[in-house]
Amino acid sequence: MQAPVQPPSAPLGNATPATPFSPPAAPIEQTATSSPTAPAATHPTVPSGNVAPPSAPSSAPASPTPPMPLGAPATPPPAAPVPPTAGPPVIPAATSSAQGGGAAAAPIPVSAARAERDLVAASAAAGALKRKTGGSDPLSVARRIAAALNAPDMSRPNDIGFFWLVALTADDTIIVAxxxxxxxxxxxxxxxxQVKMVSADTAIPAAERARWATYPVAALTAWAQAHETTLRAVIGTTTHLEGIDPGAHKILLEDDDIPPSGKMTGRDRLQIGFPDAATKLAAVKDPDLIAQLPPAQADSAPPANETFTLWFDVMQPLMSAAAGREIAHLNAFALYAAHSADLALYRAHNAAETADQRAAITDWLYWLHQYDLLTEAQADVTAKT
Known part of the structure; x- marks a missing residue:
């Protein structure tokens, strides 16, 4: 593959070249599940050593070109737990990057069957409970979000082992993994x-979040422990939760719970994962976008697109039940992130329309910060081993 664009002499992100992740010192224990569409093992134990993880690309990704005026955000302060919410109102994302075609985004989409069941349940609820929840039960909202995230348009069809789980904590915070x-x-x-993505929580060290990779039940449980709360319920499809004890009430989605489209209004992935970068980009006026980029490469030819091969390397560890698969998965993800950042940077320099340029810069920043996050996690894990 063509190496990603090298950074300037003083890289803004201070990312170090990636070296293989080492297994974390403390294991996360989970039980296994069997499903042709889910990961081969949903809950294996992360090893402390002497276990060979699935193979990963041996080459280390070169750092992608870092931002210029936008800058890499300083390490943000620990994020406070998201306060509980009684209902589903959301704030539309402050970004010009549009979602793809198809169904228009809804605040929280719901299937006709689930809407009918919720209406019956609400009608049967005691008046006192209705007054307490404002007529919107947080558990019902969490279930609708889980159903939306498992809609067919919420992931690419061939993403092996990719799925979402949603949980509701004791204080009615909705968390996802x-x-x-x-x-x-x-x-x-x-x-x-109102939704909190647990692996994007900067209150928890990157190395700890790395231990959760490929194990969403462990991620939900560990996040709750870190915030000194408990899980009230865990919600997912039968395929992904059958035979698993999540340590909380388990709610299995029915097939007719899933809406045709899961598109929701809310925050995009840059806003969720790297909000400082999203805020800075949103403040940049369209004529100034090009000034936020490092200089274009002298060679005007586009980088060789190795997305398919690199993404297959990301997916491959999820075909394995071997302990330590998250290590290979994250090593491959660092390669993919570096390559994706360079492809997005090329698109940003060559976009003919302002909307396309802003969307490309959004992608560039997302993958650039993904790369920095992965290398930060790697450095922390390596330092502890």
Whole structure:
């Protein structure tokens, strides 16, 4: 593959070249599940050593070109837990990057069958409970979000082992996790304002979040422990939760719970994973966008597109039940992030329309900060081993 664009002499992100992740010192224990569409093992134990993880690309990704005036955000202060919410109102994302075609985004989409069941349940509820919740039960909202995230347009059809789980904590905070990466969200997916993505929580060290990669039940449980709360319920499909004890009430989605489209209004992946970068970009006026980029390469030819091969390397560890698969998965993700950042940078320099340029810069910043997050996690893990 063509190496990603090298950084200037003083890289803004201070990312170090990636070296293989070492297994974390403390294991996360989970039980296994069997499903042709889910990861081969949903809950294996992360090893402390002497276990060979699935193979990963041996080459280390070169740092992608870092931002210029936008800058890499300083390490943000620890994020406070999201306060509980009684209902589903959301704030539309402050970004010009549009979701793809198809169904228009709804605040929280719901299937006709689930809407009918919720209406019956609400009608049967005691008046006191209705007054307490303002007529909107947080558990019902969490279930609708889980159903939306498992809609067919919320992931790419061939993403092996990718899925979402949603949980409700004891204080009615809605938290979500998926089975890929750290703070990874597929392009076009948005989350309502009140939803907390656990692997994007900077209050928890990157190395700790790295231990959760490929194990979303462990991610939800560990996040709750870190915030000194408990899980009230965990929600997902039968495929991904059958035979698993999440340590809380388990709610299995029915097939007719899933809406045709899961597109929601809310925050995009840059806003969720790297809000400082999103805020800075939103403040840049369209004529000034090009000034935010490092100089274009002298060679005007586009970088060789190795997305398919690199993404397959990201997915491959999820075909394995071997302990330590998250290590190989994250190593491959760092390569993919570096390559994706360079492809997005090329698109940003060559976009003919302002909207396309802003969207490309949004992608560039997302993957650039993904790379920095992965290398930060790697450095922390290596320092502890």
């Amino acid at each position: 998926n089975s890929y990466g750290i703070a990874y969200i597929p392009d076009g997916v948005k989350l309502p304002e």
